[in-house]
Amino acid sequence: MSNLPTFWRDDELGMAESFVREGYVIQPAESRGDLDRIRDLIADITASYLKLPPAEDKGAFLDRIHEKVDVQRLNDLRLAVIREMNEEPWTRLAYFNTARRALEVLVGNELAMQLRINLSIQLPNDDSSLLPVHADVWAGDSPYEVVLWVPYVNVFGTKTMYILPRDKDSEYQARMGELKLKSAEALYRTIEPDLTWLDIPYGNVLLFTQNVMHGNVVNREPETRWSSNCRFKSIFSPYHDKKLGEFFEPILVRPATRIGAGYRLPSVA
Structure with missing residues (x-):
């Protein structure tokens, strides 16, 4: 046990350690008003697209949307809403505000955000x-990215x-060569006993590292799933195929960085 002082505050340290251990955290939205506003916008866009009156209960409307649209029209609806x-x-x-403090704890306070927020709609029993x-x-x-x-x-x-979870994920990824799995389905069957299925009531958000394995299955519940995902990363962390200015946009650049980036040493005669 180190006697050196930690620079973490107690509330930050708990979140950080949980994220490193599990690869994810679930928490209440930091701005419920912003979350509700986005949900209501999505519901109203959907109603307009389907030529329906605006719903009074936006959440119930989204839950039951499979009664108004079929699989053949689903992707067109999704793209229109996006x-x-x-x-x-x-x-x-507004999306950032649902987890602003958590992103600063987990990722950093100089941030780049994905240019577009994605949307997933999963109807009951839809395998598409x-x-x-x-x-x-x-x-x-x-x-270095984190998904909200x-x-x-x-x-x-x-x-x-x-x-x-990260501990199990590390074990499986280290053994991937010896497992010699031929398909994603074979991989899923192998890791299935160790998967965590995330129970997230509306009003909460999930942050996770996309380095761990994840996915979904056919929705067998009698309701439709609606969810968004968007990636965040520290501006100065390494990029891969998805570059700053192409896929990411800076959203928080601190004054010292702005000054430093623009500074040039004076020329010497």
Whole structure:
């Protein structure tokens, strides 16, 4: 046990250690008003697209949307909602505000944010919206990114996503060569006993490292899942295929950085 003082505050240290241990944290949205505003926007865009009157109960409307749209029209609806929600000038800031302090604790206080917020809609018994087991770093994402995953309805059972906690994930990834698995389905069956299925009531958000394996299965619950995801990283941490200015945009640059980046030593005659 080190006698050196820690620079972490007690409340920050608990969150940081949990994230390092598990690979994720679930917490109440830091701005419930911003979360509700985004959910209500999504519900209103959806109602307009389907030529329905605005719903009084936005959450119930989203939960039951499978009664209004079929799988054939689902992706067109999803793309329309993504386009319109990202056109609103306030949406990205509101999304960030749902977990601002947690992102600063887990990632840093000079941040880059993904340019567009993504949206997932998973109807009951729909196998067209599956995300097989994967880790995003396998496909070119930086290992320094954290995903802010926000559900707009209660998610549970097969209506949620699963994640492999970091300790187990490290074991499986270290053995990937010897396992010689031929498909994502074979990988899923291998890790299934150790997966954690995330129960997240509406009003809470999930932050996780995309270095660990995660995914979803067919939603067998009688309700539709709506969730968004958006990546954040420290501006100065290494990038991979998704670059600053192409995929990410700086959102918090501190004054010392702004001054330092613009400084040039005087020329010597």
